[in-house]
Amino acid sequence: MAGLTPIAITGLGVLSGAGMNLPESMETLFRNERHPHPPFRFSTDHPVSYPVLELREEFKLPLDAGETVYARTSQLALVAALEALTDAGWNVESLRDKRVGVCVGTTVGCALNCDEFYRAYKDEEQPDMKIIERFLRSNPAAVIARQLKLDGPTQTVVNACSSGTDAIGIGASWLRAGVCDIVIAGGADELARVTYAGFSSLMITDPDPCKPFDAERKGLNLGEGAGLLVLESAKVREEKKTRGTLLGYGSASDAHHLTAPHPDGTGLKQALAVAFVAADVTPEQITFINAHGTGTPDNDRVESRVMNDVLPGVPFVSTKGYTGHTLGAAGGIEAAFTVACLQRQEIPASIGFSTADPELLTTPVQENCSVFGDVALSESLAFGGNNAVLIFGRGES
Amino acid sequence: MKMAIQGIGLTAGFGSGIEALRSALQSGRAASVTGNGEQSAFRADVSGLAEFIPKRALRRIDHFSKMTLLGACLALKDADLLDADRSRTGVVIASGYGALKTTFNFLDSYLDFGYSCSSPTHFSNSVHNAAAAHVSIQLKTTAPSLTVTQFEMSVPSALLSAQQWLAEGRVDQVLFGAVDESCDVLTYCREQFFGSGEQGPLQPLTFAEQSAVAGEGAVFFVLNRETDTAPYGFIDGVRMGNYLVRPTILPEGDQLIVGADGHKECGRWYQQLLKGRKVAAYSPLYGSFPAAVGFDLAVAAVSQCDGKLYASPAANGSPAALPTQKLGGEQLSCLKLGPGGDYGLIRLST
Amino acid sequence: MSVKEKLKQVLIEDLNLEDVEPNEIEDDMALFGDGLGLDSLDAVELVVIVQKHFGVEIKDMEEGRPAFQTISTLAQYIEERMA
Numbered sequence: 001m002a003g004l005t006p007i008a009i010t011g012l013g014v015l016s017g018a019g020m021n022l023p024e025s026m027e028t029l030f031r032n033e034r035h036p037h038p039p040f041r042f043s044t045d046h047p048v049s050y051p052v053l054e055l056r057e058e059f060k061l062p063l064d065a066g067e068t069v070y071a072r073t074s075q076l077a078l079v080a081a082l083e084a085l086t087d088a089g090w091n092v093e094s095l096r097d098k099r100v101g102v103c104v105g106t107t108v109g110c111a112l113n114c115d116e117f118y119r120a121y122k123d124e125e126q127p128d129m130k131i132i133e134r135f136l137r138s139n140p141a142a143v144i145a146r147q148l149k150l151d152g153p154t155q156t157v158v159n160a161c162s163s164g165t166d167a168i169g170i171g172a173s174w175l176r177a178g179v180c181d182i183v184i185a186g187g188a189d190e191l192a193r194v195t196y197a198g199f200s201s202l203m204i205t206d207p208d209p210c211k212p213f214d215a216e217r218k219g220l221n222l223g224e225g226a227g228l229l230v231l232e233s234a235k236v237r238e239e240k241k242t243r244g245t246l247l248g249y250g251s252a253s254d255a256h257h258l259t260a261p262h263p264d265g266t267g268l269k270q271a272l273a274v275a276f277v278a279a280d281v282t283p284e285q286i287t288f289i290n291a292h293g294t295g296t297p298d299n300d301r302v303e304s305r306v307m308n309d310v311l312p313g314v315p316f317v318s319t320k321g322y323t324g325h326t327l328g329a330a331g332g333i334e335a336a337f338t339v340a341c342l343q344r345q346e347i348p349a350s351i352g353f354s355t356a357d358p359e360l361l362t363t364p365v366q367e368n369c370s371v372f373g374d375v376a377l378s379e380s381l382a383f384g385g386n387n388a389v390l391i392f393g394r395g396e397s
Numbered sequence: 398m399k400m401a402i403q404g405i406g407l408t409a410g411f412g413s414g415i416e417a418l419r420s421a422l423q424s425g426r427a428a429s430v431t432g433n434g435e436q437s438a439f440r441a442d443v444s445g446l447a448e449f450i451p452k453r454a455l456r457r458i459d460h461f462s463k464m465t466l467l468g469a470c471l472a473l474k475d476a477d478l479l480d481a482d483r484s485r486t487g488v489v490i491a492s493g494y495g496a497l498k499t500t501f502n503f504l505d506s507y508l509d510f511g512y513s514c515s516s517p518t519h520f521s522n523s524v525h526n527a528a529a530a531h532v533s534i535q536l537k538t539t540a541p542s543l544t545v546t547q548f549e550m551s552v553p554s555a556l557l558s559a560q561q562w563l564a565e566g567r568v569d570q571v572l573f574g575a576v577d578e579s580c581d582v583l584t585y586c587r588e589q590f591f592g593s594g595e596q597g598p599l600q601p602l603t604f605a606e607q608s609a610v611a612g613e614g615a616v617f618f619v620l621n622r623e624t625d626t627a628p629y630g631f632i633d634g635v636r637m638g639n640y641l642v643r644p645t646i647l648p649e650g651d652q653l654i655v656g657a658d659g660h661k662e663c664g665r666w667y668q669q670l671l672k673g674r675k676v677a678a679y680s681p682l683y684g685s686f687p688a689a690v691g692f693d694l695a696v697a698a699v700s701q702c703d704g705k706l707y708a709s710p711a712a713n714g715s716p717a718a719l720p721t722q723k724l725g726g727e728q729l730s731c732l733k734l735g736p737g738g739d740y741g742l743i744r745l746s747t
Numbered sequence: 748m749s750v751k752e753k754l755k756q757v758l759i760e761d762l763n764l765e766d767v768e769p770n771e772i773e774d775d776m777a778l779f780g781d782g783l784g785l786d787s788l789d790a791v792e793l794v795v796i797v798q799k800h801f802g803v804e805i806k807d808m809e810e811g812r813p814a815f816q817t818i819s820t821l822a823q824y825i826e827e828r829m830a
Contacts (some may be wrong), residue, residue: 112495142548153638194503382526518788
């Protein structure tokens with residue numbers, strides 16, 4: 001593989017436990033604040049309540065969706081997509097004569113894990129079929145395309161926790177191939193009882209606010225949200241300023257285990273190597289890393305080892321302390337943060353870290369710091385051994 | 398960039414392996430419908446997996462992933478690549494619903510025994526990329542992996558990305574698969590939506606009638622950049638969009654294989670777009686499920702290989718059906734329509 | 748049935764160890780790694796198994812690790828905590 005054409009990023013949209021849009025989320029990050037709490041929107045009979053990062057406010061769908069009700073994940077995706085499009089200077093009408101693709105990562109947004117419906121089904125009560133109808137019209141990529149009346153490819157990527165990162169890399173390749181003029185790409189995921197029960201059962205949720213890369217880390221906090229980017233071909237962008245540039249994307253599989261990362265991080269190393277070739281940059285050019293940094297003992301150990309080997313000394317931050325692990329949305333949200341941090345030449349403290357782990361050779365940044373450079377990197381590791389990396393260039397300001 | 402089809406592997410109600418598809422096409426007989434959901438005649442048999450994967454390795458692998466693995470192994474065998482190095486082989490899987498049974502098994506674990514007994518094994522296998530992960534682990538594919546869930550459009554959508562991975566040189570070949578499974582909850586939902594009794598026969602070209610019968614299966618293709626040798630011909634390209642937002646023109650001279658599968662609602666869309674054009678449909682062989690577009694594609698590939706368009710099964714002399722014919726210079730295209738004007742078109746060539 | 752015997756039986760059933768007979772699992776055989784060959788995902792499933800079949804809660808892996816050595820250590824852990 002050789003270097004690939006860079007792709008312009010013209011708009012960003014984020015909805016997360018850190019804020020109801022990108023500026024608000026960034027402000028929370030740089031104020032070093034976080035608001036984990038027990039889940040409000042559902043309950044379980046777990047003996048311990050695990051903190052989560054839910055959206056702090058209700059939100060209203062900015063479009064007239066009529067009587068149509070979408071699942072929460074798709075609503076989140078739609079809100080972030082509109083923020084990103086506005087940020088890029090597109091109104092919805094102006095997209096009608098363009099070929100616009102939508103590529104969105106998710107986990108909950110595609111799973112038929114409607115437990116209320118299923119409980120009624122099991123009890124031979126009459127389950128409410130509206131739940132299934134809502135599921136069937138709530139494919140995140142399809143919802144964005146349908147609601148904005150777009151003509152172009154749609155793809156919902158379900159690569160678990162690297163979905164958002166993969167979706168952005170894939171969206172860029174559609175533009176390079178001339179499949180479309182604009183791609184709305186990123187990820188979205190709602191907080192759900194099913195994933196809460198699942199991650200608890202894997203014993204990788206921290207009963208306290210999470211502590212990525214810390215010696216005392218016990219696991220992740222779940223979060224919810226959406227992060228979407230507007231990617232544009234040179235043809236439609238014309239002279240418009242960019243937020244940043246997508247320089248490269250790499251992905252690779254561990255081929256090792258369903259839930260555990262390869263102890264040597266072979267897949268992550270390979271994904272990094274591919275991303276460097278695609279972006280035509282060297283590790284020395286990387287200004288900072290937005291690490292996956294979930295706060296689970298395994299993830300942080302492997303990721304730290306790989307960063308120390310491939311990107312020694314490069315400052316890194318996990319923003320999951322602020323947003324929680326938003327699963328399929330994480331890659332999208334963190335891509336937006338990475339691009340925005342490159343623009344302001346500053347990264348926030350990696351919240352939750354206080355004590356260095358003697359087993360790890362690297363530590364994340366402990367206070368907000370200025371950075372000086374034009375290239376940054378965001379990485380994601382996922383269930384099933386997926387690893388994905390995006391490399392971004394600094395935008396014009 | 399064209400993608401060369403080097404091998405096909407599959408399992409569905411009619412049997413496993415490309416020869417099973419070929420003889421189903423030759424006999425032209427739809428599978429008889431003897432039961433619903435998990436007892437359906439359209440249920441795929443995965444016992445053939447024993448030839449490829451040791452039993453111990455399968456202990457945590459569910460039916461969905463077993464279909465996936467069997468399809469993938471048979472495709473590699475068909476391409477004579479079972480022993481090849483797979484460090485540059487990508488895995489791309491399209492599924493409308495993912496591993497439904499395991500999704501519900503996970504819910505069972507906490508609904509029956511309380512949240513503290515939520516099963517981590519079921520949870521990890523219910524994540525939609527679990528099947529791709531099992532392929533990657535068992536077949537040692539270390540290149541990129543992608544799972545796509547786009548309901549009816551899953552196959553064209555995933556194929557579009559597989560094509561870019563080959564074009565950008567991220568992989569040298571792709572194991573491209575389409576997988577869906579039937580389950581009792583799905584049967585229940587279908588009964589609520591469409592009325593009771595999916596008794597068949599499935600008559601996809603009788604657009605105005607509901608005749609869908611839930612099916613399941615997995616089909617895999619070994620795709621690469623070869624420009625000369627391609628036993629099943631080539632996939633020229635994929636087009637996706639919305640014909641209500643912008644009208645689309647279907648390729649004039651192509652023979653169309655449509656993904657119509659007996660849903661009255663979808664039948665209306667085909668009727669609207671096809672405007673009386675004769676087409677072929679093969680869903681009576683494998684049943685109705687989103688990833689069945691992958692089987693349409695396999696039928697197209699086999700037809701190219703045999704130089705012959707097979708009769709649409711259960712067409713009963715429908716005026717909408719293309720007759721059996723030798724393929725001359727015309728190309729084959731697979732068309733799938735979704736709700737609200739969504740379309741996916743996969744064009745092949747020899 | 749003793750706790751050990753029941754453990755062997757539910758291990759085979761719930762971890763789907765179809766190729767193993769209960770009498771092939773020795774009391775002092777390592778459950779993980781080279782012995783029975785269980786892995787990290789089995790470990791968390793084992794927590795559920797112990798909860799479900801014996802009503803004994805294992806709060807985290809640090810607590811579970813010493814018990815998860817062999818059938819003997821696990822049976823002892825369970826017996827000590829069963830009412």
